[in-house]
Amino acid sequence: MTRRIFAALALALVCSVAPLPAQIGETNNTVMVITSDASNYVLHAGGTVAKMIDDGMDGILIRIGNDEKDSWDLPPEETALRAKQESEAAAKILGINKVVSLGFRSSEFRDVPFTTMRDKLAYYIRVHKPRVLFIPNAHTQYDRNHDRYYGGRAAEDAWRAAAFKNYLPAMKDVNLSAHLTPEVYYFAPPVDPARRELESTETFVPQPKMLDISGTLDKKIKAAQALKTINHSLAMRLKQRLESTDRKLELLEQMDEASINKLIEERVRGLAQLSAKDTDLQAVEEFRYAGVEFRIPAAYR
């Protein structure tokens, strides 16, 4: 009895800080990925997304940024164009069948009004009514690429805003009703020293979740390799750094597509091993996860 009273009080508390979300209505068997930059979701969620699609879900990717900065020697316009084409190729390898590029200038998200970004994302959530969302983790620390913070913050609030009918009310006129996405995965590079620490219970805080990606690791490697402009930029910077300090990496002495692909393969395999640390698995991606447990006390599930 005491547990039920506590659970009812907890539910009342949750409801008191926000309007009641729409009931879970029509939900498509879709996984929607929101990413700030081209490589972040591939490297830190690509294996899990590919597995969900292999298991029968539809996939859609929303690119917030245009990735115009990340090339070695191309102008921003050419860089953005190639990033778009290569992102579409990478997404296709993972099984994603639709890519939306919002075109916000990369590394400039800080200057974009928060609601401008959020409302565009909320619109796509309402249009596609996904069952699963992947978003950049705005709560992770020590990721020095701040687009992921701003993009993640907007995506998280879009998840919430899309679920309440009083947000974006004009959409009602075209029958775009509120949509509550039941499951959310927060992804981030594994650099935060506190990324596996529990901050509260699953009712209040998305929990650390480690998923085996050994079955889709090869697909993830190929998707990462498809981001050719970004990978070339990374390889050239690495080579320049090593040369400027009188060092070399034999792999990059004759730099070509094969050597860059090998470097990227090592990176993806290394990430999978890093995230598998302290588990019994060989290849892992790590997330913060908000599922049915989040915001619903156990007694009411």
Place this chain on the structure above:
Amino acid sequence: MQRFVPAILLLFLCAPLAADDLPLVDPPPGKVLLVAQPHHDDHTTDYGLAGLVLRFVDDGYKAYYVRGSNDEKDGRHGYPRNDMINLKETYDAVRILGMEDHVINLNWRNNYETPYALNELREQLIFLVRKYKPDAVVGHNAWEHFQKNPGHRNLGWMYEEAYWLAGYRNVHPEHFEMGVEPHETYHHFGKARLDWGLGHRPNVIMEMTEDQIKIKEKAIHAHQNVYANPGGARATKANLAAEGLYLPDLENIDDDTTAGNMMIEWHMNWISRRWGKEANVKYGEDYYYMGEFYHLPGLDNFLAENVEAK
């Protein structure tokens, strides 16, 4: 410097361990250190930077100081005079530390940092990284929790992006009209206070010698406009007297300003010993260090095994 590479490897191994396993690091090989903080005195507080700066200078680095704000709020003389006195005392202190005799003064208005145009602040820092081509940068750890001062939060936050974005040709290409070239820095040391929550996760200790501690004390003394605290010293003496106690070291000092400074020194000395203890040395400063290949998690083992000298 020989200790640097193994120390960084050790850093990765030690990541999950408690603070008392923190590795020592030396300054990495290089020539230029660019220190950027919001205030005139942030290069030498009881908590940091001066020990690290001295280590770099002793290793032959040129060290430059970027003062982000005009410091007009800090002191008792009104806005303009505070700004002038604090700038003068910045020069006094950086000379004591052996830094270059050129304070780069961005002059953003002090304590109005929250509504700053942050990308504009970041652009200034990107330009300075391109101009001075630092091998290492040190600033505030932007991930510190409960930082009440937005100057630290925002300048640290912008510097954390500026030091690597400066290497990208498509970031502010207009800078190249002024004769600078892209320059990416590969060593970032972030400073913050651990007693303000769990955001700051120091992962290295920079050791200081007894001589360096003495120089740091002198540099702290240079900031008389804000650190001279005769009222604090008098209050401490009065509180002790009320309990029937006294501090012998304060008893024969007539100048309360000197007494106030002594208390700052004691605190600085204490925190330096406290952090040194974490690495089994006498004195130290703690930092969150983002190393050469920090941005490539997953490749560090591959690079450690395959990178070789030319």
